[in-house]
Amino acid sequence: MSVCEEMKTPYFLINLNRVEQNYTTFNNAIERNNRKDIIAYSIKANYDRNIIDKLKHMGAYFEICSNFEFNKLCEYEVDLKKVIINGLFRSKNEIMNYIDNGSLVIFDTISQLRWIQNIDYPIQIGIRLNIDYIKNDDSLYGCKISRFGIDVRDNEIFDLIQKNKNIMITCLHCHFSGNSRDPLIYAAITTELCRIIRENRLSSVKMIDIGGGYKIAPQFWSFNDYVHTVTSTLVKQAMEHLTVIYEPGNSLVRTSCSYITKIIDEKNMNGISYLTVDGTRLHLSPKNERNKFDYKVKQQQDGIIVSKQLIVGSTCKESDIILELNNIKRLSVGETIQFDNLGAYLINEISDFLMHKPEIYYCDQCGCELEERN
Numbered sequence: 291m292s293v294c295e296e297m298k299t300p301y302f303l304i305n306l307n308r309v310e311q312n313y314t315t316f317n318n319a320i321e322r323n324n325r326k327d328i329i330a331y332s333i334k335a336n337y338d339r340n341i342i343d344k345l346k347h348m349g350a351y352f353e354i355c356s357n358f359e360f361n362k363l364c365e366y367e368v369d370l371k372k373v374i375i376n377g378l379f380r381s382k383n384e385i386m387n388y389i390d391n392g393s394l395v396i397f398d399t400i401s402q403l404r405w406i407q408n409i410d411y412p413i414q415i416g417i418r419l420n421i422d423y424i425k426n427d428d429s430l431y432g433c434k435i436s437r438f439g440i441d442v443r444d445n446e447i448f449d450l451i452q453k454n455k456n457i458m459i460t461c462l463h464c465h466f467s468g469n470s471r472d473p474l475i476y477a478a479i480t481t482e483l484c485r486i487i488r489e490n491r492l493s494s495v496k497m498i499d500i501g502g503g504y505k506i507a508p509q510f511w512s513f514n515d516y517v518h519t520v521t522s523t524l525v526k527q528a529m530e531h532l533t534v535i536y537e538p539g540n541s542l543v544r545t546s547c548s549y550i551t552k553i554i555d556e557k558n559m560n561g562i563s564y565l566t567v568d569g570t571r572l573h574l575s576p577k578n579e580r581n582k583f584d585y586k587v588k589q590q591q592d593g594i595i596v597s598k599q600l601i602v603g604s605t606c607k608e609s610d611i612i613l614e615l616n617n618i619k620r621l622s623v624g625e626t627i628q629f630d631n632l633g634a635y636l637i638n639e640i641s642d643f644l645m646h647k648p649e650i651y652y653c654d655q656c657g658c659e660l661e662e663r664n
């Protein structure tokens with residue numbers, strides 16, 4: 291029996307080739323625009339060790355926000371000089387540990403800056419800016435306001451920094467993607483960061499970090515749409531010398547992972563066909579916030595059309611209803627259902643509540659690709 295056949299449902303199947311393809315497509319877009327920019331994978335999207343290893347070997351940088359994530363990257367032997375920390379820091383010592391290891395620390399509050407204001411050796415830092423005041427177009431941004439960053443209109447940041455010649459600001463950062471995630475949002479961020487650099491004569495700034503949130507799909511945008519928009523904005527601003535840091539999370543890993551669960555029981559009641567699977571909705575939407583999944587089912591060739599089939603999980607929760615299938619051919623016990631595009635955020639959020647966390651397998655363990663069904 292092959293490893294593939296021994297895989298016990300329900301399970302996650304990770305296809306590392308997809309991660310590689312996504313990273314390569316992004317990197318090619320950067321090269322095609324004649325740029326040498328940085329892709330820093332935001333590991334909170336999925337810190338599976340094999341995913342991090344794959345990206346590490348491809349030359350990626352990594353973006354993190356916590357000491358927990360920093361320790362993960364240390365454990366995975368990532369080069370700490372390729373780590374960007376958008377911190378929620380608890381002490382000066384924590385910050386100095388990151389800086390002394392060569393990571394780029396991005397400050398989020400004035401108080402954090404005060405911790406280092408008397409530093410007596412040269413350090414290079416980044417600052418995260420809150421530029422919510424540019425969100426004047428509801429169709430692009432919605433009404434989301436951000437709690438992160440320092441308001442640039444608070445002049446104290448520049449006073450603080452300019453008082454100590456040892457502190458060199460090399461990077462300005464900003465992360466938000468509004469409702470639409472339109473490349474135009476990143477053009478607006480880039481324009482504003484360039485303006486801030488110019489008007490405050492921040493000649494030490496060599497990088498702008500425009501955050502993540504890219505929506506990559508055929509019906510939305512490509513990596514090249516984002517890179518091209520940002521690159522042409524830099525040209526317009528006469529700031530091509532700046533290196534751009536992109537922080538994709540979701541867009542690098544979303545397509546890399548599927549969930550496979552098997553139908554183990556069926557019954558009919560009140561005109562509804564209930565098909566119980568060995569998995570649970572808790573594995574697909576732990577916080578119960580999703581109402582749409584990308585899924586593939588195998589319909590029996592000669593099956594009769596059933597008006598309403600409910601795919602339900604094997605837990606005691608009434609709410610454990612995964613799919614409602616209307617007017618398709620009958621599904622039956624023994625069939626598997628595959629849910630796709632689950633590589634971002636989900637796996638880290640699953641708990642052992644009511645059912646064990648599913649096993650994770652990798653396509654290269656069994657030589658299979660994710661099953662392509664129609």
Ligand SMILES: *Cc1c(COP(=O)(O)O)cnc(C)c1O
Binds near residue numbers: 504
């Ligand atoms: C979460 C996060 C990202 C990644 O966002 P995605 O929507 O997953 O691309 C990038 N930068 C920062 C600062 C983040 O908090």
